[in-house]
Amino acid sequence: MHELSIAMNIVDIADEETKKANAKKVYEIELEIGTMSGVVLEALEFALQEAVKDSVLGNAKIKITEIQAKAKCLNCLNIFEIEDLYSPCPNCNEFKTEIISGKELIVKSLKVE
Amino acid sequence: MCETCGCGESNSFSIRKPGETIENNPDHTHTHSHSHSHDGSEHTHNHSHSHTHDNNHERHHHLEDNDHAHHHHDYQHNHSHGTEIKVETDILQKNNLIAERNRGFFEAKNIFSLNLVSSPGSGKTSLLEKTIKDLKSDVSFYVIEGDQQTMNDANRIEATGAPVVQINTGNGCHLDAEMVNKAAKKLDVENNSVLFIENVGNLICPSLFDLGESKRIVIISVTEGEDKPIKYPTMFQSSDICIINKIDLLPYVDFNIEKAKEYALRINHNLQFFEVSVKTGEGMNDWYNWLKKHKC
Numbered sequence: 346m347h348e349l350s351i352a353m354n355i356v357d358i359a360d361e362e363t364k365k366a367n368a369k370k371v372y373e374i375e376l377e378i379g380t381m382s383g384v385v386l387e388a389l390e391f392a393l394q395e396a397v398k399d400s401v402l403g404n405a406k407i408k409i410t411e412i413q414a415k416a417k418c419l420n421c422l423n424i425f426e427i428e429d430l431y432s433p434c435p436n437c438n439e440f441k442t443e444i445i446s447g448k449e450l451i452v453k454s455l456k457v458e
Numbered sequence: 459m460c461e462t463c464g465c466g467e468s469n470s471f472s473i474r475k476p477g478e479t480i481e482n483n484p485d486h487t488h489t490h491s492h493s494h495s496h497d498g499s500e501h502t503h504n505h506s507h508s509h510t511h512d513n514n515h516e517r518h519h520h521l522e523d524n525d526h527a528h529h530h531h532d533y534q535h536n537h538s539h540g541t542e543i544k545v546e547t548d549i550l551q552k553n554n555l556i557a558e559r560n561r562g563f564f565e566a567k568n569i570f571s572l573n574l575v576s577s578p579g580s581g582k583t584s585l586l587e588k589t590i591k592d593l594k595s596d597v598s599f600y601v602i603e604g605d606q607q608t609m610n611d612a613n614r615i616e617a618t619g620a621p622v623v624q625i626n627t628g629n630g631c632h633l634d635a636e637m638v639n640k641a642a643k644k645l646d647v648e649n650n651s652v653l654f655i656e657n658v659g660n661l662i663c664p665s666l667f668d669l670g671e672s673k674r675i676v677i678i679s680v681t682e683g684e685d686k687p688i689k690y691p692t693m694f695q696s697s698d699i700c701i702i703n704k705i706d707l708l709p710y711v712d713f714n715i716e717k718a719k720e721y722a723l724r725i726n727h728n729l730q731f732f733e734v735s736v737k738t739g740e741g742m743n744d745w746y747n748w749l750k751k752h753k754c
């Protein structure tokens with residue numbers, strides 16, 4: 346369950362930023378998670394419920410924005426949305442593609458007081 | 459679970475050489491950063507958030523009890539004038555920074571480091587044992603073993619004569635860069651050597667954690683399904699080399715090697731393959747030549 350490590354990292358980042366800002370707690374945190382980041386959103390949400398307990402995020406609203414993964418075809422340069430890592434370019438059927446978005450695992454912003 | 463204090467912290471791990479006990483091991487590490495007390499009455503989680511997967515939808519956690527929805531409202535209202543901090547930080551930043559430090563350390567010492575990942579039982583330790591036995595007169599090898607529990611794999615490596623440390627991750631399902639940093643220091647890896655890092659047998663979790671390795675090697679055996687690559691794509695995407703092991707068993711199993719390679723190449727067209735049998739030695743020479751070529 347690497348989602349637990351991810352969740353703990355999120356708490357650590359929030360903790361550090363909150364200290365830096367001389368704030369006491371966070372009431373909202375915004376995350377961006379790519380659909381091909383390797384993190385299962387349901388598992389992350391579950392892990393976060395545990396990880397935030399007794400932390401600065403204890404009462405924070407957690408906003409997660411999913412970033413749709415996109416790939417670029419190395420043959421015809423077509424850019425297309427992907428749902429997996431093994432499907433060909435819908436335009437020319439080439440398998441040689443490059444992911445251009447959807448790998449994000451980002452703490453975007455915090456609202457603190 | 460931690461064998462020393464039984465704390466069950468998922469991010470506690472131990473690093474030991476064969477023969478060392480945990481009690482006298484100074485590197486036994488705990489990061490007690492988060493409390494995990496379960497006071498059932500404390501939180502009731504409201505799972506009413508939507509699960510439609512449209513492009514930019516938001517998911518919300520309401521950690522307050524339903525009955526306290528009112529407070530929730532007040533709370534939000536009171537703090538709507540708080541400060542917003544633009545963070546824009548990669549969640550894996552901490553691991554990635556340590557991984558880069560490891561990478562710099564390995565490069566400076568001309569250490570060729572290989573992160574071996576696979577499902578449990580595909581033959582990682584067997585591959586290392588045979589490789590070390592066959593090449594140890596030419597190459598100096600060091601090994602970091604990763605398993606949730608036991609010293610078994612470290613003891614097997616120790617029998618080959620190569621210096622080894624065992625990381626036991628407890629509940630953890632992958633090695634991370636910090637563990638490898640500590641283990642490499644404990645091993646005192648000498649210049650111009652090869653460092654094998656056998657990750658925890660798991661095809662999912664280790665894929666996200668850069669250890670600072672020179673190359674990542676994914677191993678599958680022909681007793682697994684040929685569709686492994688498309689079932690666990692992230693691992694195949696993040697690897698440089700794919701070793702297909704146990705080819706001595708091909709006559710007895712329905713494993714189509716060409717199909718497996720085609721699937722893997724769909725995910726990662728840069729993957730390079732070695733087809734081997736650690737048991738019979740078939741195909742091992744290509745792997746050895748690759749290793750010797752990259753080592754210097």
Ligand SMILES: Nc1nc2c(ncn2[C@@H]2O[C@H](COP(=O)(O)OP(=O)(O)OP(=O)(O)O)[C@@H](O)[C@H]2O)c(=O)[nH]1
Nearest residue numbers: 577578579580581582583584659703704735736737
């Ligand atoms: N037939 C055959 N068996 C093999 C081969 N390589 C390894 N094995 C067997 O596969 C089993 C598992 O091998 P290990 O080397 O322990 O596998 P591992 O990947 O290190 O396993 P974990 O560390 O538990 O994830 C052992 O019984 C080996 O003897 C091979 O080439 N052919």
Ligand SMILES: [Mg+2]
Nearest residue numbers: 582583611656
């Ligand atoms: Mg092993």
Ligand SMILES: [Zn+2]
Nearest residue numbers: 418421434437
């Ligand atoms: Zn195309």
